[in-house]
Amino acid sequence: MKNIKLTIEYEGTNYSGWQIQENAISIQEVLEKALKELLKEKVTLIGSGRTDAGVHALGQVANFRTNGSIPGEKYKYALKLLLPGDITVVDSREVDLKFHSRFDATGKVYKYIVYNGELPRAIYRNFSYHVPYNIDIDSMVKGSKYFIGTYDFAAFMAAKSEVSSTIRTIKQISIEKKGDLIEFYIEGNSFLRNMVRIIVGTLLYIGYGKIKPNAIPNIIASKKREKAGPTAPPQGLFLKEVFYP
Template sequence: MRNILLTIEYDGTNYFGWQRQPNKKTIQGVIEEAIKNITGEKVNLVGSGRTDAGVHALAQKANFKTASKIPVEKFPFALNSVLPNDISIKDAIEVSLEFSARYSAKQKTYKYLIYNHRTRPAILRNYAYYFPYDLDIVSMQRSCEYFIGEYDFSSFCSSGSETSSKVRKIFDCYLTFENECIAIYITANGFLYNMARIIAGTILDVGAGRIKPTDIPLIIESKDRTRAGKTLPPWGLYLVDVIY
């Protein structure tokens, strides 16, 4: 038996998220079917995290066990030949049988794109959040710094989270610009349910003048979801990288 780790890029627009669901098209379900097509095996594909419907990934990581003799370097080509064009296997390596893409992960990086122009986008409509009003970029950049550290992020977690502890460590949080958008990058040892989208919504509220950067520590300390910004839509969010 072998354990294969895949690096996966996908456009989440037409999927009901990562996790396999009955009678719904999901990233996990489509890739598992592709693996079955080329190996003849029914596998359990373990992803590093469960991205929501509409969320994209540049480098999702996922592993599966197989008895197949296909050379590991051939897996990307074989799988891509049967996968739809909005999912691409970028790389495949063999890892130890004990390795788990989910439980072995040390850090994850997400980014959120905000399209801050007067007129709405056409090409980027499914890939960035459209916000046509003036933003204080300097204050947004300052607010990012207050998220760095280890805290209870209950204020930045939607109801329905499956984890008992809300403590997470953010290693980096910063704002930059790319592809005509404001890009908010967040690297942490793990993310609560909708945490990245709520942090992005809170930083956006700072830019809009609804929250001050110095309010961020008080919002974190309060552990009160109602004090943080709204949960921004899924289509602006990307899983950028996973570190092991």
Template sequence: MKNIRLTIEYDGTRFNGWQKQPNQRTIQGEIEKALKKITNQEVCIHGSGRTDKGVHARGQVASFHTQSRIPEDRFKVALNSILPKDITIKNSEQVNNDFHARFSAIGKEYSFLIYNHRIRSSLVREYSYHVKYDLNIERMKRASEDFIGEHDFRSFMTSGSSIKDTVRRIDKFTINRDNNIIKLRVSGNGFLYNMVRIMTGTLIDIGCGKLSEDIIPSILNSRKRDNAGHTAKPQGLYLEKVFY
């Protein structure tokens, strides 16, 4: 029995998220279907985490056990030959049997793209969040510094989640602008449901003057979702890397 780790890139536009669901097109479902074709076995893959509908990935990681005799590095070739064009296996390798894509992870890095212009873009509409009002990027940068460190991020999690431990550590948060594109990049030891999108929406609200730039600490201390900003749309979000 071999344990195989896949590094996966995908365009989430036409998927109903990562997790396999009945009668829905999902990334997990498409990869498991392709694996069955090449191994003639039912294979269950485990992702590092679930990305939502419309969310993209450059470095998603998944693992699975198999009795197939296909060489480890040939899985990516075989899978890419039959997977739809919006999923690419960037690497396949054999790992220790105790490796698990989700439970072995020690951190993740995400990016978020904002298209900041009065007029929408037809070309990047599925790959960025359109914000038509002017954003003060310096205010956003200063505010983002208050996310760094270990905090209780319950205020930045979608209401109704059953997660009990909401303490997470943010190691790095950068914001840069290139013409009309603003790119946020954040890494940490873990993220709650919709945490990056709510952090981004809050920074957007700060950037346009709806919220003060020094409000992040009080939002964190309140532990109330209603005190944070809006949830940014999913198409701007990318899972960049998973750390092990």
């Protein structure tokens, strides 16, 4: 028995998200089918976490156990021939049998891209959120500092999510302007459903001047979803990296 860890890049545009569901094509399903074709054996992929429809990944991590004899580092070459162009395995290796992509993850970094030009741009459309308004970066940077730390982030979770605890730790947020693009990098130990997109939506509200940077502590303390900003759309979001000990 081997335990294989895959690092996966995908464009989420044409998928219902990471996780298998009925009546829609998920990234997990496409990967499991390719693995079945390769191994002649049904395997179950354990992802580090879900990504929603339209969300991309540069470094999603997933593992599976197999009786197959293929060396771990060969999967990335073999799967290249069995996967569509919008799902690519950028690394593969054999890991300890106990390794679990979700339980063992100690942190994640997400990237969010805002395209801040006046008119929509064809090339960016599936990889950014188009915001044609003036955005005050300095205010957003000030606001971002209030998120750093361990808090109950219930106000930054999709309504109706079920989860045992809404306490999470945000380690770092950086915001960089590159021409017409604004890139957000958000690192935390783990994230609630839609948490990154709601944080970005709230930071953008600060950027527009709708709320003040120092409003963040009160929004967190309220634990009420409706106090935070809107959920930024999925196409700007990239799961950049998952950390393990």
